[in-house]
Amino acid sequence: MSIKRMDHLGITVTDLAAAIAFFEELGMELEGKMHMEGDLVDRVIGIEGSRSEIAMMRTPDGQYKIEFSQFEAPQSIDGSSHALVHALGLRHVAFIVDDLDDTLARLAPHGAEIVGHLEQYEDIFRLCYVRGPEGILVELAEELR
Structure with missing residues (x-):
């Protein structure tokens, strides 16, 4: 087996503050925020010239995390954010x-x-x-x- 544990789930948003407020109200805790850009980031995600702000949030027990990313560049595209639950992909x-x-x-x-x-x-x-x-x-x- 090669997986030790799941680290986090990533969700891209256009309003980072709204996502943080919603999930804090749900009970998640903001672990930290940071700016992401540069050659290393571009190579890892496969998007040249990317710039984003991320917020890492964790459940109160510290066991699970969600990373919210808001891209400054390039502009985010709609990935069917209002798809129904039976649509393919993360739902x-x-x-x-x-x-x-x-x-x-x-x-x-x-x-x-x-x-x-x-x-x-x-x-x-x-x-x-x-x-x-x-x-x-x-x-x-x-x-x-």
Whole structure:
């Protein structure tokens, strides 16, 4: 086996501040921000002349991270940010929350909208999908046991 662990998931956005605010409200913690550019970055990502600001956020337990990138150059292109969940590619990130109703109420001022319906799966979970900034699909689940 060659994988030791997953380090992070990367999401490109056009409004870094909005992404940070949304995911902080969800409970993630900002680990740090930095400017990225130069020959090394260009060679790694395969885009010449790139400049971006990144923010690394982590879950409260420190186990998972999301890196948000906002490109200054070249201009970002829409990668189907409002695609439905069955579209090919990365579609959603999922979190277990303490109180789903409270989480939804706190995320609403940040533009979160329930995609379908809030549902209960047996006596195990209450769950729903919401769209966050940039159309990011976020699955939220509250454990009932």
